[in-house]
Amino acid sequence: MPRKGILVNRPYERLTREQVELIHQTSMQILTDPGLISFNREAVDIFHSHGAEVKSIAGDHQSWQVKIPEQLVSKALDTAPKTVKLGARNPDNTLIMHGDEPRVYLITGSETNIWLDVDFSIYINKADATKEIRVPEFKPRRGTVDDLCQSAHVCEHLEMVDGYIRTVNIQDRDITQENKDVNKFFASLNNNTKHFMSGLTSLKQLDNVVRMAELIAGGKKALEDNPIISFITCLVKSPLQFVEDTTDTFIKVCRRGLPIVVSSSPQAGTTAPIKEAGIIAQINAEVLAGITLGQLVRPGTPVLYGSVPVRARMDTLGDSYGSVETSQYNIDCVQMARFYRLPNYSTSGVCDPKIPGQQSSIERLFSDIVVTMSGPQFLHCAFGLLDCNSIFCLLQAVLDDAHFKMIEFFLRQPQIDQPELEAMLKQMQEVVATPQKLYIAHIRPVLRSGEISGVYPFEGTGEADDVFELAYERMKELLARPVEHIDRETTNRIFEEIPGILPRLNIYENRS
Amino acid sequence: MPEDIINLIQESVIQGRITKADEGMDEGMVGQPGVTELVERALASDLSIKDIIAKGLSGGMNTVGQKFEAGEYFIPDMLASAEAVSAAMDMLQPRLAASDIKTKGTIIVATVKDDLHDIGKNIVSILLRGAGYTVKDLGNNVNTQAIVDAVREEKPQFLGLSALLTSTMARMAEVIQMLEQNGLREQVKIIIGGAPVSEEFARGIGADGYGADGFQAVAVVDALASSTEN
Numbered sequence: 032m033p034r035k036g037i038l039v040n041r042p043y044e045r046l047t048r049e050q051v052e053l054i055h056q057t058s059m060q061i062l063t064d065p066g067l068i069s070f071n072r073e074a075v076d077i078f079h080s081h082g083a084e085v086k087s088i089a090g091d092h093q094s095w096q097v098k099i100p101e102q103l104v105s106k107a108l109d110t111a112p113k114t115v116k117l118g119a120r121n122p123d124n125t126l127i128m129h130g131d132e133p134r135v136y137l138i139t140g141s142e143t144n145i146w147l148d149v150d151f152s153i154y155i156n157k158a159d160a161t162k163e164i165r166v167p168e169f170k171p172r173r174g175t176v177d178d179l180c181q182s183a184h185v186c187e188h189l190e191m192v193d194g195y196i197r198t199v200n201i202q203d204r205d206i207t208q209e210n211k212d213v214n215k216f217f218a219s220l221n222n223n224t225k226h227f228m229s230g231l232t233s234l235k236q237l238d239n240v241v242r243m244a245e246l247i248a249g250g251k252k253a254l255e256d257n258p259i260i261s262f263i264t265c266l267v268k269s270p271l272q273f274v275e276d277t278t279d280t281f282i283k284v285c286r287r288g289l290p291i292v293v294s295s296s297p298q299a300g301t302t303a304p305i306k307e308a309g310i311i312a313q314i315n316a317e318v319l320a321g322i323t324l325g326q327l328v329r330p331g332t333p334v335l336y337g338s339v340p341v342r343a344r345m346d347t348l349g350d351s352y353g354s355v356e357t358s359q360y361n362i363d364c365v366q367m368a369r370f371y372r373l374p375n376y377s378t379s380g381v382c383d384p385k386i387p388g389q390q391s392s393i394e395r396l397f398s399d400i401v402v403t404m405s406g407p408q409f410l411h412c413a414f415g416l417l418d419c420n421s422i423f424c425l426l427q428a429v430l431d432d433a434h435f436k437m438i439e440f441f442l443r444q445p446q447i448d449q450p451e452l453e454a455m456l457k458q459m460q461e462v463v464a465t466p467q468k469l470y471i472a473h474i475r476p477v478l479r480s481g482e483i484s485g486v487y488p489f490e491g492t493g494e495a496d497d498v499f500e501l502a503y504e505r506m507k508e509l510l511a512r513p514v515e516h517i518d519r520e521t522t523n524r525i526f527e528e529i530p531g532i533l534p535r536l537n538i539y540e541n542r543s
Numbered sequence: 544m545p546e547d548i549i550n551l552i553q554e555s556v557i558q559g560r561i562t563k564a565d566e567g568m569d570e571g572m573v574g575q576p577g578v579t580e581l582v583e584r585a586l587a588s589d590l591s592i593k594d595i596i597a598k599g600l601s602g603g604m605n606t607v608g609q610k611f612e613a614g615e616y617f618i619p620d621m622l623a624s625a626e627a628v629s630a631a632m633d634m635l636q637p638r639l640a641a642s643d644i645k646t647k648g649t650i651i652v653a654t655v656k657d658d659l660h661d662i663g664k665n666i667v668s669i670l671l672r673g674a675g676y677t678v679k680d681l682g683n684n685v686n687t688q689a690i691v692d693a694v695r696e697e698k699p700q701f702l703g704l705s706a707l708l709t710s711t712m713a714r715m716a717e718v719i720q721m722l723e724q725n726g727l728r729e730q731v732k733i734i735i736g737g738a739p740v741s742e743e744f745a746r747g748i749g750a751d752g753y754g755a756d757g758f759q760a761v762a763v764v765d766a767l768a769s770s771t772e773n
Contacts, residue, residue, distance in 0.1 A: 467668070468665075469662065469665055469666075471618075471622050471666075472619070472623060472626070474619040475559070475619050478617060478619060
């Protein structure tokens with residue numbers, strides 16, 4: 032049984048059908064003029080062998096202009112699967128995504144460099160020493176493997192998290208460019224039984240991480256049937272450039288037949304036009320270019336239409352994920368992916384402030400609600416992320432989970448049909464005939480059925496705002512719960528066959 | 544056997560079931576006797592009214608109160624239990640009048656003149672009945688003279704006044720003044736409630752108590768009842 036996700040009844044759409052088709056047509060024009068600049072030779076050869084016009088560009092780097100004709104894109108859109116399965120260590124955590132069904136799965140990520148610890152200090156009122164309050168204090172530090180294990184552990188128990196993208200970059204002294212991939216894959220998979228998606232730090236580690244996944248899934252065929260891992264690559268750098276190394280990774284992953292996200296993240300104002308029409312037409316062209324390459328490499332490769340558009344901040348020209356336009360762009364892209372009937376990877380919940388607080392709650396909740404309402408299949412909703420995607424805070428992830436529970440409740444299907452209305456009419460007739468005319472007695476049958484939304488789970492008593500303290504208690508409670516680790520025999524095989532995994536991550540060796 | 548019936552009455556109150564047709568908190572209760580059928584059975588078995596009230600009904604309500612405090616029960620659960628007790632008390636009323644058992648007292652409740660809001664007043668009435676008081680509800684938009692007349696005629700121990708509007712809360716003071724003018728103020732304890740009023744306002748107009756919600760209202764009336772006995 033796959034996870035149920037959030038099935039959006041009537042997805043929110045910004046664009047008319049005519050606007051969607053206009054964007055598609057403009058994207059097709061973009062793909063031929065100006066086309067894409069490729070810094071990856073193999074991609075150029077693949078496009079060229081399928082009839083695309085390619086031309087070397089003079090300069091310091093080896094680069095080519097690639098003009099992708101519409102028929103190549105159309106063919107790719109035909110062969111790209113309209114349903115993508117993302118497997119999981121626990122089969123109950125499988126994600127089935129249909130491109131034309133607005134069922135939203137909520138996923139963590141992405142990788143941050145900073146881990147934010149939280150502790151509480153007592154502050155005493157200067158004017159009245161009997162009055163004291165506990166205030167959260169946040170301390171940033173560089174993320175470690177242990178942090179990644181903790182994050183995966185808590186996200187395993189967060190009810191609304193459907194899949195896991197690592198939340199923190201591991202920067203321990205014994206982590207190198209060469210062993211980073213195997214350690215981040217093992218730390219995540221060993222502490223979380225949900226689907227795991229990741230990028231690669233070093234393409235040399237692709238064989239090792241795929242072999243690790245095969246061992247966990249039960250073999251090569253078992254991994255094909257139950258792809259417990261998938262990949263994400265930003266092969267296109269905006270505007271309209273195939274990057275050398277990530278395109279290389281993309282091609283190699285496609286050859287493996289494992290699911291992959293074709294992701295593009297243009298910034299309106301700097302790497303894409305500031306106008307909505309411009310950034311959407313460009314990102315659509317960039318994603319379609321990647322999808323086309325993937326299908327040329329291996330027709331039928333399961334791909335997600337990955338769109339992470341963002342608007343630039345006007346004061347720094349950095350990313351402003353908290354801006355309202357960013358949500359609009361994301362919603363537009365969800366519609367474009369649905370137009371092609373491809374599962375969509377979208378983004379919400381990324382916010383600008385550096386610590387949890389009112390701004391982070393408002394910014395992330397705003398985009399979480401509206402983007403979820405648009406019905407992307409794979410919503411990278413930035414559980415716990417702060418300062419765009421620079422800081423991760425477990426406490427914030429716990430808060431986000433509660434907020435998504437509210438969104439899930441809001442988006443439930445309305446139960447309005449003839450029998451229900453007849454029952455309500457009967458209820459009204461009964462109640463109006465009573466002296467007190469109250470419906471309270473009719474609450475009880477639904478009180479514990481899940482039909483009534485609960486109070487905010489971190490509501491304090493009296494006038495105190497205890498949200499952070501209560502969420503912190505919840506976080507500790509989740510950390511205290513056990514997780515289902517990879518079994519001893521498989522763990523031993525992984526450590527025997529896959530070089531570079533830190534011995535301290537072998538829980539069986541450390542226990543004995 | 545008598546103890547069994549008392550226990551069943553207690554359980555029925557905890558489940559908030561008036562008759563056998565009612566659902567309770569737990570599944571599979573429909574068809575089993577509710578509090579009214581059980582009280583009938585208890586009376587037929589010659590169980591004392593005192594035991595039925597003190598051990599059965601009040602015992603059940605005490606457990607309900609504990610469950611509410613623990614967060615296990617919500618207000619609709621409390622009200623269902625209170626209504627079950629109220630239904631049982633209605634059945635016992637004729638026998639109570641003929642016995643020497645002292646009831647907890649009578650309270651007249653009303654929403655004051657020009658105020659049509661009565662949800663809060665109705666909830667308080669249910670809870671007071673559940674707590675064993677006899678409640679006479681005059682309704683809403685009740686003019687001041689009618690309230691004073693009811694106090695004169697019914698001679699209740701308590702008067703509960705409710706208002707939801709800042710424009711009608713002043714009527715409460717009018718009621719108290721008119722009771723004083725008619726020499727009736729000393730014979731009745733007055734509590735007030737409603738969104739715009741407060742403890743401070745209650746003191747200011749000369750009321751005896753203020754209930755911020757239905758449960759506090761019952762607690763205040765209980766406290767006033769104890770102080771009167773003492």
